[in-house]
Amino acid sequence: xxxxxxxxxxxxxxxxxxxxxxxxxxxxxxxxxxxxxxxxxxxxxxxxxxxxxxxxxxxxxxxxxxxxxxxxxxxxxxxxxxxxxxxxxxxxxxxxxxxxxxxxxxxxxxxxxxxxxxxxxxxxxxxxxxxxxxxxxxxxxxxxxxxxxxxxxxxxxxxxxxxxxxxxxxxxxxxxxxxxxxxxxxxxxxxxxxxxxxxxxxxxxxxxxxxxxxxxxxxxxxxxxxxxxxxxxxxxxxxxxxxxxxxxxxxxxxxxxxxxxxxxxxxxxxxxxxxxxxxxxxxxxxxxxxxxxxxxxxxxxxxxxxxxxxxxxxxxxxxxxxxxxxxxxxxxxxxxxxxxxxxxxxxxxxxxxxxxxxxxxxxxxxxxxxxxxxxx
Amino acid sequence: xxxxxxxxxxxxxxxxxxxxxxxxxxxxxxxxxxxxxxxxxxxxxxxxxxxxxxxxxxxxxxxxxxxxxxxxxxxxxxxxxxxxxxxxxxxxxxxxxxxxxxxxxxxxxxxxxxxxxxxxxxxxxxxxxxxxxxxxxxxxxxxxxxxxxxxxxxxxxxxxxxxxxxxxxxxxxxxxxxxxxxxxxxxxxxxxxxxxxxxxxxxxxxxxxxxxxxxxxxxxxxxxxxxxxxxxxxxxxxxxxxxxxxxxxxxxxxxxxxxxxxxxxxxxxxxxxxxxxxxxxxxxxxxxxxxxxxxxxxxxxxxxxxxxxxxxxxxxxxxxxxxxxxxxxxxxxxxxxxxxxxxxxxxxxxxxxxxxxxxxxxxxxxxxxxxxxxxxxxxxxxxxxxxxxxxxxxxxxxxxxxxxxxxxxxxxxxxxxxxxxxxxxxxxxxxxxxxxxxxxxxxxxxxxxxxxxxxxxxxxxxxxxxxxxxxxxxxxx
Amino acid sequence: xxxxxxxxxxxxxxxxxxxxxxxxxxxxxxxxxxxxxxxxxxxxxxxxxxxxxxxxxxxxxxxxxxxxxxxxxxxxxxxxxxxxxxxxxxxxxxxxxxxxxxxxxxxxxxxxxxxxxxx
Numbered sequence: 021x022x023x024x025x026x027x028x029x030x031x032x033x034x035x036x037x038x039x040x041x042x043x044x045x046x047x048x049x050x051x052x053x054x055x056x057x058x059x060x061x062x063x064x065x066x067x068x069x070x071x072x073x074x075x076x077x078x079x080x081x082x083x084x085x086x087x088x089x090x091x092x093x094x095x096x097x098x099x100x101x102x103x104x105x106x107x108x109x110x111x112x113x114x115x116x117x118x119x120x121x122x123x124x125x126x127x128x129x130x131x132x133x134x135x136x137x138x139x140x141x142x143x144x145x146x147x148x149x150x151x152x153x154x155x156x157x158x159x160x161x162x163x164x165x166x167x168x169x170x171x172x173x174x175x176x177x178x179x180x181x182x183x184x185x186x187x188x189x190x191x192x193x194x195x196x197x198x199x200x201x202x203x204x205x206x207x208x209x210x211x212x213x214x215x216x217x218x219x220x221x222x223x224x225x226x227x228x229x230x231x232x233x234x235x236x237x238x239x240x241x242x243x244x245x246x247x248x249x250x251x252x253x254x255x256x257x258x259x260x261x262x263x264x265x266x267x268x269x270x271x272x273x274x275x276x277x278x279x280x281x282x283x284x285x286x287x288x289x290x291x292x293x294x295x296x297x298x299x300x301x302x303x304x305x306x307x308x309x310x311x312x313x314x315x316x317x318x319x320x321x322x323x324x325x326x327x328x329x330x331x332x333x334x335x336x337x338x339x340x341x342x343x344x345x346x347x348x349x350x351x352x353x354x355x356x357x358x359x360x361x362x363x364x365x366x367x368x369x370x371x372x373x374x375x376x377x378x379x380x381x382x383x384x385x386x387x388x389x390x391x392x393x394x395x396x
Numbered sequence: 397x398x399x400x401x402x403x404x405x406x407x408x409x410x411x412x413x414x415x416x417x418x419x420x421x422x423x424x425x426x427x428x429x430x431x432x433x434x435x436x437x438x439x440x441x442x443x444x445x446x447x448x449x450x451x452x453x454x455x456x457x458x459x460x461x462x463x464x465x466x467x468x469x470x471x472x473x474x475x476x477x478x479x480x481x482x483x484x485x486x487x488x489x490x491x492x493x494x495x496x497x498x499x500x501x502x503x504x505x506x507x508x509x510x511x512x513x514x515x516x517x518x519x520x521x522x523x524x525x526x527x528x529x530x531x532x533x534x535x536x537x538x539x540x541x542x543x544x545x546x547x548x549x550x551x552x553x554x555x556x557x558x559x560x561x562x563x564x565x566x567x568x569x570x571x572x573x574x575x576x577x578x579x580x581x582x583x584x585x586x587x588x589x590x591x592x593x594x595x596x597x598x599x600x601x602x603x604x605x606x607x608x609x610x611x612x613x614x615x616x617x618x619x620x621x622x623x624x625x626x627x628x629x630x631x632x633x634x635x636x637x638x639x640x641x642x643x644x645x646x647x648x649x650x651x652x653x654x655x656x657x658x659x660x661x662x663x664x665x666x667x668x669x670x671x672x673x674x675x676x677x678x679x680x681x682x683x684x685x686x687x688x689x690x691x692x693x694x695x696x697x698x699x700x701x702x703x704x705x706x707x708x709x710x711x712x713x714x715x716x717x718x719x720x721x722x723x724x725x726x727x728x729x730x731x732x733x734x735x736x737x738x739x740x741x742x743x744x745x746x747x748x749x750x751x752x753x754x755x756x757x758x759x760x761x762x763x764x765x766x767x768x769x770x771x772x773x774x775x776x777x778x779x780x781x782x783x784x785x786x787x788x789x790x791x792x793x794x795x796x797x798x799x800x801x802x803x804x805x806x807x808x809x810x811x812x813x814x815x816x817x818x819x820x821x822x823x824x825x826x827x828x829x830x831x832x833x834x835x836x837x838x839x840x841x842x843x844x845x846x847x848x849x850x851x852x853x854x855x856x857x858x859x860x861x862x863x864x865x866x867x868x869x870x871x872x873x
Numbered sequence: 874x875x876x877x878x879x880x881x882x883x884x885x886x887x888x889x890x891x892x893x894x895x896x897x898x899x900x901x902x903x904x905x906x907x908x909x910x911x912x913x914x915x916x917x918x919x920x921x922x923x924x925x926x927x928x929x930x931x932x933x934x935x936x937x938x939x940x941x942x943x944x945x946x947x948x949x950x951x952x953x954x955x956x957x958x959x960x961x962x963x964x965x966x967x968x969x970x971x972x973x974x975x976x977x978x979x980x981x982x983x984x985x986x987x988x989x990x991x992x
Contacts (some may be wrong), residue, residue, distance in 0.1 A: 039406075041413035042785055045792040048420075053797035059802045060825065063809055067818060087882040090978055093891050134401040137975035169443050194519075197440065228588035231455065235448045265454055320947055350517040387513035394512055395487075395537065395561075447951060480927045484956065534963050535933035610903060 045393070062389060080120050084113070085128050091142055099138060103145035110150055129177045147178050151167055162187055165198040184209040191217045200229045204236040207243060214243060216249050225258040234265055249275035257287050257294040264290070268297045276303045283309055292324045299328030307332055311340060323355045331357025338363060339342055345374060345382060353382065359387045401780040404739040408771060409782075411788055415764065420796050422702035422757070426805055429571065429641035434701060434811055442504050446580040447448055450482055457591040458579055458657070459484040459560035462570040463552035465491055468497040470611075472506045475572050475751035479538055483579040487538050491556045494546025504540050508532045518553040520668035521575035523547035528559065549653070550676040552608015557668055560660060569654045569707065573603055573613050578704040582657040594684050595658045596698045597651030599635045601814065602628050613706055621711045626835040633804040634810065636701060643699035647750040649685075651697070653677035655705040662687065673733070682683075682734050682746075689743045703812055717842045724846025727758050762843035792834050801828035874888055874898050875905040875919040875931065876949065880917075885979075892980050894987070902931055909935060913946055915987045921950040929961055936965030945986040949974075 030046060033116070038046070087109060094102040115121045125147075132143045147153065152174075161172025168190065175183045186355075187209065192203035207214040225233070237243060248263040261283070267275045282294040298306045309324045317325065324363060326344060329337050344356035360367045360374075375386050388394060421521040436657040449455045460478055464471055471490075478488045490832060492500045503509060516529035526543040544555050553567055564586065566579060578598065588592045604619035619625045642648045656677065666687045669676045681697065738755065740747035775781050805824055810816065815821055874889065874896055875881040881958045886896045897912065900921045902937035909931075917935060921928035928948060935941045945967040951960055952975065968982055 039409075039785075041410055042788055044417075045413065045788050049788070049792045049795050052792070052799045056795065056799045059799070063802075063806055063821070063825070066809065067821060071818070085880045085883065086878060089887055092884040092888040093885065127880060130878070131884075134878075134881055134972045135744075136973045139976050140973065166439060166443070173443075192454055199442070201443070224590065226588050226590065227454075227586075228584060231452050231587060232448055234454055235452055239451075266758055267922065269453075280955070350519075354515070354517070381515070384513070384515040388515035391513045393532075394514060394528075451951060476930075480930070482922060533933065534960065535929055537960075 038065070045073075045127055051204050061113045061325055064288075076102055077119060077123060080125070082125055084124055088127055088131055091146075092139060094142060099111055099141045099145060102138075102142045106142070106146050107149040110146065115150065121152070121155070124150075125155075125174065129174060147263075148296075153178070156180075157183065158184070158371075160190075164194045164234045168198055168332050169201045172201050172205045176208050177208070181209050181211065184211075187216050192220075196223070196226070196229070199223075200232060203229075206331060207233070208240050216248055218254070218263070221254075221256055221259050224256070225262060227258075230258065230262045230265070233262060234269070237266065238269055240282050245270055247272055247274055249278040252278040252282060257290060260285075260290055261293065264297060271301060273301055273303075276301060276306065279303070280306050280309055283313060288318070289322065292321055295321065295324040295328050299331035301322075302332050304332055304336075307334060307336060311337060319349060319352065323351050326352060326355045328357050330355070330362040331362045333359070333367070335366060339367070342370065342374065345378070350385075354389065357382075357385050361389055401775070401778070401816075405780055405782065407770075407776060408775065409785055410585060412768060416789070416793050416796075417541060419757070420762070422753075423637075423796075425802055426641040427637050427800065429644045430637045430807065433640045433644035434636065434807060435660045439812060441581075443585075444584070446482075446584075447735045448575055448815045449580045449583060450484060452484075452553045455483075455485060456564050456583055457562035458483060458487075458564045458566055458583065459556070459562040459660075460486060460488045460568060460579075461560065461708055462488070462490050462568050463493050463549050463556065463557035464495065464499055464570045465493045465546075465549075465552075466495045466497045466499060467544065467772055468495070468499045468502050470571060471499050471502055473611040475507070475539065476501065478568075478570075478638045479536065480576070480826075481574060482576045483581055483583075485562070486579060487540060487560070487562060489540045489559055491542045491544060491552040491559075492546060493548070493552040493740060496567055498757060500541070500543055504529065507536050507539060507541075509539075509541055514559070516558055519558055522551050522555040522558065523854060525555060534747045534814060538668075548671050550673075553676075553773065554668040554671075557660060557663060564657055565660045565662060565663065566655075566657045568705070569655075569693065571708070572600075572654050573608060573611060573706040574655070575613070575702075575704045575706075579657075581700055581702050581704060582655075585696075585700070586657075586659070589696050591694045591696045591699065593649055593698055594661070594662045595656060597639070597648065597700065598655035598657075598700050598702055598704045599639075600631065600652050600654050601703045604708055604743065606706065616706045616814045616816070618751055618823050619709075621710070623713065623716060624709045624711045625823070626831055627716075629801055629804070629824060629827050629831055632645060632808050633801060635699075636807045637800075637804050639699045640644070640701055642750070643697070643750070645745060646696050647745045647753075648697045648699060649682055649746075649750050649754055650678040651681050652705075654707055656681075658684070673726060673729040674722045675730050678726060679730045679733065682730055682737075685746050686734065686737070686743065689746060701811065703814055713838070717838075719844070720839060720842035721846040721849060724762075724843045725760075725850050727754065727780050727845065762840045765840050766844050782796035784796070798828050798831040802832060875900075875902065875917070875923060875928070877901060877920060877923050888976060888980065889983065892983070893984070902927060905931055906934060914941075916945050916947065916983060917946045918949060918983070919949060921961070929957070929964060932964045932966045943985055947982065947986065958984060 027133050031050070035043060035046070087106075091102070091106065094105065102177060110124070111123065113120055115124070128143060132140055135143070156171045156174040159174070162168050162171065172187055172190070175187075184206060186384050187202050187205045191200055191206055193199045203217050206217065248266045248270070250277065251263040252267070254263070256261050267279070276298070279294050279298055282290060285291050285294065295310065299312070307329065310328060314322060314325050326341065328342060339362065341356045341360050345353050345360075347353060350383055357371065358369050363370070371386055371390070375383055378386075404677070460481075462474075462478065467474070475488065475490060490503065492503075508531050509529040510532055511527045512530045516525055526545065529541040529543070531537065531539055540559065542555060542559050544552065557565060563582065566582070568574065582596045585596050602619060602624055603613065604621065604624040606616045607614040611839040618628060620754070638647060655678065658680075663680070664683055667678075668685045670679050673679050683693070685697065710719055725741040731751070732795055734751070737743050737747045739752060743751075770788070772781070802825065805828065809821075815824060874882065874885055876885065876905075876958070877900055879900070882898050882900060888897050889896045890956060897914070898907050899908055905919065917931070917933050919928045928950075930947050932948065935944060935946055940967075946979050948958065948966045948969040949972065950963045950969060966988060970979060970982065
């Protein structure tokens, strides 16, 4: 009792007589005690609630996975029959409960991602039959970008093409995450002009977004692939980068003249990527340009040029490559030896000849290059 | 005479109060910034499908560099778990730093290794290379084992950098338990920041008492012993509250040696790890940042709060003391060798905020605390103490400390919630109550010892050869 | 049958049982290797991305052990991991199926590899 009284006195009667720092300390103490108690209560009640919710969810999850796993047994039947068989069963779940509905949607989507053919059709039928697409559309119209992303993901996974127009509006959104999500979704869902966003993309497409777009463009079946060279003159460097990657992926030989023009590009990354692609496309007609520009370039471009000459391996520049094996830069020498090696029998012979006369470090590099166990 | 002591005491109380107030305000600010950064990180990445990085031919290539010194008992399992990480374009380079046991032989035998003709591009000077090994079995084509003359951890990593053929290097401790999607998560910032990212750091968590099978974490538990348990709380606070805030400010100075992903080009340009310090992990980051400032290149150093790397922490006071002693020395050495940064506006935030923070909080704080205690005892012995005021000041600091720790626990609850059992949560909350009383004074003591060791030159400046890098190495401060 | 997604594991198990096979399911590589040691299988289907021991390591273990090297192995993988699939073939995998896949196709491929179904 005494201590309570003492503390009470501290904060009341005696308070005005303390020096200011002690008074402030007392207030900070009071604040900490309140904050601390609230934190404790909050953390613990949150945990209890969570435990209860998780248990409930686990119960439904097991039920849902069990029901879904049986769908694979129906893939020889008619799709409509199968859907009609399953819809009433799933309707027995308390789908008005948001947690249960979200759980079902998640499982359905994950499951759907694994299949093509009838199983996928049955799953889509089930999704539509349970009117889950309406909820997804509501999500796309939400005020929060996170929710919008969720909605877009759902309709894209389920291939609901009717929603492409709804998504098109979002491909210009201010939020870059949402914009990217909408762009990728649009590539998948749009049947007429999936790449129109490239024409007007002014913002930089971050490398990460390029990666995602590239994945979607190259992995989605039935996308109409245009000739990407038409965007190689874009003023947006990131659009050029993305299209370079796509030109490479689809081996678009018609882009070679545009690529040669890009060799003068001020952006080093674009220049180096362009040279790389010219090599991969084995563009013999670019060799002279590559040779002419070589001596003015920084090292990272020089090595790319040497690598490209190896990939093209026309034999026209073997002497040049040989001369590069005497430079000071280790990387240039190694790449030169690699490129010589790529010249088939002729290259092998040249390597043997050089080996007889060269320095001990160059010998080591030649051995390294010829050792098939070392990659990269 | 009495009035003189009264004045001293007044001055002392005020000094403690204002210093405490300053420290507390900084922590509140950091906690707030962390909350902002955590929230934006979690929002941004909850919709990311990391498999897209996994399958993409456009993802950056990564070399994992893991130095090994006398690890024969666990090396085979450790390498296996590194090889099974989820990533497509990567290689694992194990650097045998002149182990005296059969680490190399064990690897050669299990992974069917043979020596290859490797031409080394010595971009960073290191102790001599003895041989590069590759496996005859194509299942292990991603593995490269490098044998070298012993030269310490930094030297081993530098040789690994010379051998690496990829764009990014992930430097890790070989005995860490690394989550499968660690590379995927750590690589992402290199692609989604508008400035050039030169390094990303991963959170380090404590694996004591966790269920581990075949080098993989199965279930997370709070450590049974009290010393690692203190460290769990300390790490949560340091990583989720401290470093996230610094990441937000782009002012991170330290990436744990246990887990950091670096831009190889920049590392090579700055000359790699420094082997004249025991704090090579921090020193490298400071030097890389300095390099970027000196060349006027915009850059970022990013922190990933996801729990990706788990390590066994010391459960023995002596070992822990040695670890903390070393951290202190590492901090001092780094601060000393980059003293030009101190409040130097040329280095922007690095010079004006990060460096001074480390100077005042990480280096000076324990010394001030120790001095404070010393003066307090002296005054008390002379009978010139207002016990009530002193107690009030101390209670304030104590209450603030436990509140701050509880906020850290809340952050963990709201984000990753690794300690799923309710009992573990309660234990964690309780440990916060006694941590300032039991664990904190020990830390101050070790830090002081570190300072003394530096001054007496007992074990500093010289190369770290032969000490190897046995047990503790993660820095959480 | 080795697969870490529970729903997939369960449904493929159902499906293969319906086709008349006896199925052993494993959720991770370690478990799978234990099963492979204990039983003589007519076919192994494995995902590539698995916890603990990856699918490639299973293929390599199965194909280097004289006791199991004649057991056919089908590798399941997500789209885009073509280089991994190539590696799997080098290690001796007999067939591969990319997700998403058609169930009927899977069951035909399984039939092709298992000459005599064990009842």
